[in-house]
Amino acid sequence: MPRGNDKEYSVQQMIIEKRLKKKNHFNFEKLIPGLLLLTAVLSVLTTIGIVFTLIFETFIFFDRVSIIEFLTNKKWYPFSATNASFGIMPLVVGTLKITGIAAIVAVPIGLATAIYLSEYASEKARRVIKPILEVLAGIPTIVYGFFALTFVTPILKQMIPSLETFNALSPGIVVGIMITPMVASLSEDAMSSVPRSIREGAFALGATKLETTIKVILPAAVSGITASVVLALSRAIGETMIVSVAGGSTPNASFDVTSSIQTMTAYIVQVSTGDAGYQTTIYYSIYAVGMTLFLFTLFMNLFAQFITRKFKEEY
Amino acid sequence: MNVTLLKSQSKQIENTQTTHIEKQFVYKTTDLNLWYGSTHALKNINLDLHENEVTAIIGPSGCGKSTYIKTLNRMIEMVPGVKTSGEIQYRGRNILDKSYGVEDLRTQVGMVFQKPNPFPKSIYENIAYGPKIHGIKNKKVLDEIVEKSLRGAAIWDEVKDRLKENAYGLSGGQQQRLCIARCLAIEPDVILMDEPTSALDPISTLKVEELIQELKNDFSIIIVTHNMQQAARISDRTAFFLSGEVVEYRDTTTIFSNPTDKRTEDYISGRFG
Ligand SMILES: Nc1ncnc2c1ncn2[C@@H]1O[C@H](COP(=O)(O)OP(=O)(O)OP(=O)(O)O)[C@@H](O)[C@H]1O
Ligand SMILES: [Mg+2]
Numbered sequence: 001m002p003r004g005n006d007k008e009y010s011v012q013q014m015i016i017e018k019r020l021k022k023k024n025h026f027n028f029e030k031l032i033p034g035l036l037l038l039t040a041v042l043s044v045l046t047t048i049g050i051v052f053t054l055i056f057e058t059f060i061f062f063d064r065v066s067i068i069e070f071l072t073n074k075k076w077y078p079f080s081a082t083n084a085s086f087g088i089m090p091l092v093v094g095t096l097k098i099t100g101i102a103a104i105v106a107v108p109i110g111l112a113t114a115i116y117l118s119e120y121a122s123e124k125a126r127r128v129i130k131p132i133l134e135v136l137a138g139i140p141t142i143v144y145g146f147f148a149l150t151f152v153t154p155i156l157k158q159m160i161p162s163l164e165t166f167n168a169l170s171p172g173i174v175v176g177i178m179i180t181p182m183v184a185s186l187s188e189d190a191m192s193s194v195p196r197s198i199r200e201g202a203f204a205l206g207a208t209k210l211e212t213t214i215k216v217i218l219p220a221a222v223s224g225i226t227a228s229v230v231l232a233l234s235r236a237i238g239e240t241m242i243v244s245v246a247g248g249s250t251p252n253a254s255f256d257v258t259s260s261i262q263t264m265t266a267y268i269v270q271v272s273t274g275d276a277g278y279q280t281t282i283y284y285s286i287y288a289v290g291m292t293l294f295l296f297t298l299f300m301n302l303f304a305q306f307i308t309r310k311f312k313e314e315y
Numbered sequence: 316m317n318v319t320l321l322k323s324q325s326k327q328i329e330n331t332q333t334t335h336i337e338k339q340f341v342y343k344t345t346d347l348n349l350w351y352g353s354t355h356a357l358k359n360i361n362l363d364l365h366e367n368e369v370t371a372i373i374g375p376s377g378c379g380k381s382t383y384i385k386t387l388n389r390m391i392e393m394v395p396g397v398k399t400s401g402e403i404q405y406r407g408r409n410i411l412d413k414s415y416g417v418e419d420l421r422t423q424v425g426m427v428f429q430k431p432n433p434f435p436k437s438i439y440e441n442i443a444y445g446p447k448i449h450g451i452k453n454k455k456v457l458d459e460i461v462e463k464s465l466r467g468a469a470i471w472d473e474v475k476d477r478l479k480e481n482a483y484g485l486s487g488g489q490q491q492r493l494c495i496a497r498c499l500a501i502e503p504d505v506i507l508m509d510e511p512t513s514a515l516d517p518i519s520t521l522k523v524e525e526l527i528q529e530l531k532n533d534f535s536i537i538i539v540t541h542n543m544q545q546a547a548r549i550s551d552r553t554a555f556f557l558s559g560e561v562v563e564y565r566d567t568t569t570i571f572s573n574p575t576d577k578r579t580e581d582y583i584s585g586r587f588g
Pocket of ligand 2: 380381
């Protein structure tokens with residue numbers, strides 16, 4: 001049948017006309033890649049700028065305080081007028097305590113939640129619980145901070161009388177609560193993306209739900225789960241408000257969780273909001289601490305990427 | 316520990332308990348009806364499936380073949396809103412009875428799916444998984460089971476040097492035979508296959524067909540297929556399904572050479588479906 005002969009119009013004809021019109025007009029389409037590139041370059045440049053400032057100011061700090069002292073000295077007394085000492089260790093230990101406690105809270109609860117949501121929950125339960133998790137993830141951290149100080153700490157104090165008002169335990173637990181939704185939601189994504197057919201294969205062999213989950217689904221989703229844990233922990237490392245509010249400001253290198261601590265982030269806040277003079281050693285020290293923090297999270301993120309790539313599921 | 320021995324002993328015990336039911340049937344389906352919500356997918360199915368035979372189920376798309384075969388190991392329960400009535404006796408016991416443990420049933424009745432679905436694990440682990448979850452831990456026994464199952468599925472020579480490699484590195488046809496091996500590893504009584512060759516190339520299909528021929532000496536096989544030649548080649552008996560009903564069920568030679576029902580004749584001569 002010849003096209004367009006028995007009707008008043010031909011689609012091809014119309015398309016050709018439109019295209020001709022377009023060609024004569026100024027072509028916006030051609031500009032798009034350029035514009036997009038510009039924004040991409042802008043964000044890359046900003047990042048490079050930040051990192052460069054960080055490195056630059058850190059170098060000035062190491063001009064005044066030796067890097068050996070920074071890494072090996074076990075005391076962080078930047079404000080001491082007579083013998084200030086800048087050993088990063090206490091701040092790192094403070095951060096690690098928070099991160100460790102947070103992991104102990106977030107990994108089991110987050111994983112259990114993910115398993116429940118992906119393997120056991122009915123469609124209805126999932127529809128209720130997932131949004132709640134997302135709301136939990138959206139609560140401002142300052143709110144979590146006061147929750148730790150005014151609610152969790154008093155409860156813990158009743159159980160552990162020797163607990164100080166500012167301590168590592170309470171903010172650690174609350175940071176754990178804060179990152180649990182992230183672990184749960186990302187792990188749930190990883191587990192639900194294991195195809196249904198693989199579950200059926202296990203069920204058809206007489207496996208129970210638990211056997212299928214533990215021995216087939218979890219191993220299949222292991223890279224996604226690990227990545228979610230690592231990402232969540234790198235958030236815990238960078239967490240600032242909760243530890244500033246409830247953790248105190250006493251840098252100490254002991255692994256005791258009941259006494260007051262200071263994390264790297266909390267120190268930066270303390271100096272930034274205080275009255276350390278511009279270009280003093282204390283001023284430059286926040287860049288060195290910031291640099292350390294940056295290296296920690298950078299390493300964690302690279303590790304997460306490595307895991308995801310290395311154990312890429314192929315189904 | 317000899318698994319085969321244990322298995323055959325337990326089968327013997329079962330058989331002695333049920334000798335009064337005709338021994339040559341593995342499944343007896345009586346007045347089976349099934350609904351997906353309000354869709355009446357299976358209507359008054361009466362079908363007795365024979366021991367050590369290959370039974371083919373044919374019929375046009377949507378006639379209920381998959382639905383039926385999935386009720387035989389109760390995989391159908393995974394679909395929400397499924398209701399059944401009637402009875403399916405497996406070795407003399409009604410499997411639709413809620414008291415029948417579904418894991419027990421699936422340990423006896425294995426299944427091979429349309430699309431190969433190996434676990435994202437090594438070839439070895441794929442086979443060892445079934446025995447492992449049923450409590451067999453001895454490494455030596457597992458090694459033996461793995462070799463025996465892979466040999467049974469005619470894939471041993473192709474994979475014996477790469478047992479530790481991920482199963483997803485195998486071709487589609489090899490993956491499907493691996494899935495058959497996985498099924499053989501727990502030495503089931505019946506093997507259900509839902510269009511096991513529809514995702515395979517002709518040569519892999521041929522290999523799987525030859526395999527099925529061999530397997531029927533030790534297992535009872537129920538296979539859904541869209542391929543009429545395949546049904547004719549490999550099955551002893553054929554059931555023709557249409558709109559959720561069994562139109563005709565006879566031995567394969569008769570149904571293909573001399574169908575009684577007009578609708579069967581139309582279907583196998585390619586006039587519809
Ligand atoms: N999960 C489901 N929910 C609702 N209806 C379903 C579901 N699965 C199948 N059905 C319906 O039940 C009927 C039988 O489906 P079934 O999958 O058993 O057909 P089949 O014979 O296997 O078809 P095919 O040859 O295409 O695989 C069809 O009408 C189908 O639409
Ligand atoms: Mg089907």
